[in-house]
Amino acid sequence: MRLDPQELVVGYALTSKKKKSFLQPQLISLARNKGIFFVAIDLNRPLSEQGPFDVILHKLSGKEWCEIIEDYRQKHSEVVILDLPAAIKQLHNRQSMLQDVAALNLCDSHGKVDVPRQLVVTKDPSSVPYEVAKSGLNLPLVAKPLVVDGSAKSHELFLAYDELSLSELEPPLVLQEFVNHGGLLFKIYVIGETINIVRRFSLPNVSKRELSKVAGVFRFPRVSCAAASADDADLDPSIAELPPRPLLERLARELRCRLGLRLFNIDMIRKDGTKDVFYVIDINYFPGYGKMPGYEHIFTDFLLSLMQNKYKKRPYA
Numbered sequence: 001m002r003l004d005p006q007e008l009v010v011g012y013a014l015t016s017k018k019k020k021s022f023l024q025p026q027l028i029s030l031a032r033n034k035g036i037f038f039v040a041i042d043l044n045r046p047l048s049e050q051g052p053f054d055v056i057l058h059k060l061s062g063k064e065w066c067e068i069i070e071d072y073r074q075k076h077s078e079v080v081i082l083d084l085p086a087a088i089k090q091l092h093n094r095q096s097m098l099q100d101v102a103a104l105n106l107c108d109s110h111g112k113v114d115v116p117r118q119l120v121v122t123k124d125p126s127s128v129p130y131e132v133a134k135s136g137l138n139l140p141l142v143a144k145p146l147v148v149d150g151s152a153k154s155h156e157l158f159l160a161y162d163e164l165s166l167s168e169l170e171p172p173l174v175l176q177e178f179v180n181h182g183g184l185l186f187k188i189y190v191i192g193e194t195i196n197i198v199r200r201f202s203l204p205n206v207s208k209r210e211l212s213k214v215a216g217v218f219r220f221p222r223v224s225c226a227a228a229s230a231d232d233a234d235l236d237p238s239i240a241e242l243p244p245r246p247l248l249e250r251l252a253r254e255l256r257c258r259l260g261l262r263l264f265n266i267d268m269i270r271k272d273g274t275k276d277v278f279y280v281i282d283i284n285y286f287p288g289y290g291k292m293p294g295y296e297h298i299f300t301d302f303l304l305s306l307m308q309n310k311y312k313k314r315p316y317a
Contacts, residue, residue, distance in 0.1 A: 006035055008307055011053040013041040015150065018059050021290040030296045036303055047072045054307060055080045059286045061092070061149065080306050083285070087260035091285045092148050094174040095120045100258040101251075101280045110247040111276030113268075116176040120146060128166040128175075137177050139163070140206050143217070146172035148284070157220045159203065165217045179279050180205040181269035182239035186278075188248055188266040189292050192302045195252045196292055197242055199235075205272055243268065243278055251280075261285065262302075 010031075014022065023038060031038065041050060041058075047068055056079055058069065066085035073081050090096045098115040106113040119135045121128050132141065143158040143166070159178065160166050166175070185202035188195055203220060256262060267282040289295040 008036045008054050008303060009052065010036060010038050010055045010057050010303060011041045011051060012038055013043065013056070013058040013060050013065075015059060018286070021288055024290055024296075027290075027296040027299065031300050031303075034300050034304065036300055048075060051079075053079050055082060055303060057082050059150075082263055083261045088285050090259065091261075091264065091283055094118075094144055094146055094148060094282075097148070097283050098280060100255060101283075104251075104254050104258070106247075106251060106254070108247070108250070110244040110250075111278060113247065113251055113278045113280060116142075116179055116279050116281060118174055118176040120172070120174055122146070122172040125167045125169060125171060128169060128171065129163040132163050132166060132175060137175060140178045140211060141166070142176045142178050142203075142281075143169050144174050144176070146174050158217050159206075159220060160217045161206075161211060162215045165215060168217050176281065178203070178206060179269060180272035181279075182236070182272050184235065184239050184269070185281075186243060186268045186270070187287075188252065188268060189287065189289060189295075190252045190256065190262070190264050190266070191289070191295075191298050192262050192305060193253075193256075194298055194302060195248055196294075196298065197248065198292065199240065199242075202269065238275070239270070239272075241275075243270065244276070247276075247278075255283070259283075263287075 012019075012023070028038060038057075039051075039053070041047065041056075048071075053076075056069070056072070058065075058081075066089075069081060069085055072079070073084070090099075098118075101113065102115050104113070117137055119131060119137055121131050123131070139161060141160045143160055145154050145156060148154045158169060160169070160175075181202065183202050183204040185200045186197055187200050188197050251266065255264070255266070263286045265284050265287040266280055267284070269279050269281060271277040271279065289299060292298075
């Protein structure tokens with residue numbers, strides 16, 4: 001039994017990498033001051049024998065873990081699960097990842113949001129050039145692994161300048177038309193109803209002259225990491241200007257509803273030469289919030305809001 005009814009207990013099941021990046025000392029300290037306590041879930045014991053928990057925070061995969069969470073949810077409906085494995089699963093596949101953005105067809109007075117044309121290739125490598133030629137996709141193409149499993153390999157990125165060189169890649173993969181975007185990416189962090197946006201350096205534009213002279217497939221490191229931050233860089237205002245806040249709020253609101261998720265981030269680019277045409281190129285579940293300035297305050301406020309929404313009369317300091 002819990003001794004202090006005012007405290008909020010968050011049971012967490014995270015990979016060692018996620019635990020290190022997310023559960024930083026400043027988050028633990030701030031949370032404790034607000035009456036929030038993070039408790040590690042013992043994966044060697046039945047989940048139902050642990051707790052009591054107010055919230056379950058997790059980023060593990062696998063059929064067994066999904067079954068454990070689903071069984072626990074059915075038996076403990078009073079506990080908030082962040083988030084349900086069935087909803088998270090759609091972001092583990094780059095074919096299904098962007099379907100809700102495409103279906104949204106977001107276009108209003110603040111701008112337009114679309115997704116790049118893409119092709120999923122699951123056959124042998126030698127078939128890739130044929131599949132691309134048949135699809136009508138325009139070069140260059142960004143190639144990414146189809147499955148997103150949190151590994152470094154699943155975040156590999158290649159840029160292909162000609163169709164024949166695509167046979168060097170290993171399916172299953174997703175091929176996206178490369179959209180010139182001034183070498184800048186907007187990373188939109190969503191935590192419940194709160195959004196926070198940062199700039200990251202990205203791949204540079206590809207000119208028609210370069211495309212006519214260059215052949216091959218080139219591997220790039222992960223371009224959206226914190227080390228590639230562009231928030232303090234001296235950039236052309238037409239490139240660096242953030243997407244309109246109302247557009248981002250509507251996009252995040254719609255995706256929260258359609259995806260059934262509360263913790264994710266959206267990678268967005270602005271089409272070069274435009275002011276209000278944007279493309280979503282990736283969506284990630286429970287991203288590296290530790291890289292986001294002030295994440296400790298935003299996340300602890302979010303956890304408290306979950307309980308306030310659940311127990312309207314429950315007081316918090």
